[in-house]
Amino acid sequence: MLTDLKAQSPDKILMLIEEFKADTRQGKIDLGVGVYKDPQGVTPVMRAVKAAEQRIWETQTTKAYTGLAGEADYRNALARMVLGDLPADRLASVASVGGTGAIRQALELARLANPGVRVFVSNPTWPNHLSIMAFMGLPYTEYRYFDAETRGVDFEGMKADIAQAGRGDIVLLHGCCHNPTGANLTLDQWSEVVAILEKSGAVPLIDLAYQGFGDGLDADAEATRLVARSLPEVLIAASCSKNFGIYRERTGILIALADSTKGRDLAQGSMAFLNRQNFSFPPDHGARIVSTILTDDALRADWAAELEEVRNTMLGLRDQLAAELRELSGSDRFDFIRHHRGMFSRLGATPEQVQRLKTDAAIYMVGDSRLNIAGLNRDTVPVLARAIIDAGI
Known part of the structure; x- marks a missing residue:
């Protein structure tokens, strides 16, 4: 074989x-x-990671499994870092194996909801986005993004291309610090993107891998928060590799925002199901480091x-x-x-x-x-x- x-x-x-x-x-x-x-x-x-690990080592009494979705303290703390005020009536989340795992689970979730889903992705984008979609057999379309002359964003081209997405399609967006170009949308441009998605019914999937590396922790989340409060359904894949420096711990989260409590509950159950099929219980050490840091003021x-x-x-x-x-x-x-x-x-x-x-x-x-x-x-x-x-x- x-x-x-x-x-x-x-x-x-x-x-x-x-x-x-x-x-x-x-x-x-x-x-x-x-x-x-x-x-x-x-x-x-x-420094805070070392201190958190020391505290975990001194106080942890078990290595038993966590829940399928991961620990609630971690998911709530990280979701709050990303979104600010938590819309609890709309929000479902699961711990993932890094930001990459969150992207994969988000695409799996989209396909569960719509077997004919298409993904619109920036040209260029992180190469693993394309590799994952090709491996999954998901059809994808590239939208214009980088202007080779100005080394900025080809915003008019981007708007024209993402307007072709339909209801139930996914538009994959980089929340900040675009990889590989470094060229970002302004907040006003993000508002125009929101208007296009609101009209088309396409669902944004925001890859937020670099929060805190651009203009600051809250500033880098502004675009994601704008999208989250403006559209009925949003998927967010966030990573702790860069901003916490815990690359090898593979620590991430998938957040789904629904337009109703019914949608929230269905998303929560489906994401837990996908965790079970792909790796069962999520890893905990990195998640516990993050929750320890985010829930302690010092x-x-x-x-x-x-x-x-x-x-x-x-x-x-x-x-x-x-x-x-x-x-x-x-x-x-x-x-x-x-x-x-x-x-x-x-x-x-x-x-x-x-x-x-x-x-x-x-x-x-x-x-x-x-x-x-x-x-x-x-x-x-x-x-x-x-x-x-x-x-x-």
């Missing part, structure tokens, strides 16, 4: 990681993998302060890189880097230019020219800026 399996196409980002590891050149720079790194190149364990304040340090570090690197490139190029054509938000920016370079960066300067980024700003430090920014100019970008 096993010899009848077909070889699967390798993940390009994972391939890039292995290629970087095998490169023996001194001074190589990894801007491909999507994890935050401090100026020393380490992905640190946050831990939450320390976590929020460290998250702000992370955010401001990335903003400082953006400003530095844009300034270096302005000086070297004698133009403002790279100022979009300063205006993008989150870990990523898309340079708009060709695959050949990206290859030149790798070959000539040992600088690794994804082939579509997505670079991870958090992979830089103050010393490597000038190296990258010079290499970008030398590559003819």
Whole structure:
């Protein structure tokens, strides 16, 4: 049987990681993998996370299963962080295996509700979105999003394309810090998106993987909160990997907002059912870290302060890189880097230019020219800026 399996196409980002590891050149720079790194190149364990783990270790008396939906304290605390005031009469939620698991469960839920569902997804988007949908056999349509000239959002194209979604279709939206481009909608533009979805009856699925990495914890949730209070049905997939730095704990949540208590209860039961079919009970350690932090005033304040340090570090690197490139190029054509938000920016370079960066300067980024700003430090920014100019970008 096993010899009848077909070889699967390798993940390009994972391939890039292995290629970087095998490169023996001194001074190589990894801007491909999507994890935050401090100026020393380490992905640190946050202070509040360490303190929460210590508390859990000292007080936890059992490793018995949690409920199918995960612990209520975790789900309520994280949903409140995302939405602010909780609309309890509308809200269903389940703990998931990371944000990726929440996306998968959301798409499964949509297919349960509408076997003919279509998914509208931004061009470009996180490649795993497309991979998951292709594996599930879900039909999807790309909507215009990134303007290669301005390195901003092609909003008119986006509006025209998502207006083609119909009732019961899914429109997948990035809540903040768009991956891979770093280009975000304004709040006024989000209001226009809401109006289009309200007219069509399509359901938004918001991927909120980077809350706190852009303009701040609450500011990054403003768009999601606007959608949640404006539309009758909304799906939200949120991740704790980045903002709590607990990547390997695979901690996420799927939130469903319904237009009635009946819809809420049906969604809650269906999401618990999907958990049972896919992995049974969700993992608890990361979820317990998050709930411990969010329900303790001192831990939450320390976590929020460290998250702000992370955010401001990335903003400082953006400003530095844009300034270096302005000086070297004698133009403002790279100022979009300063205006993008989150870990990523898309340079708009060709695959050949990206290859030149790798070959000539040992600088690794994804082939579509997505670079991870958090992979830089103050010393490597000038190296990258010079290499970008030398590559003819």
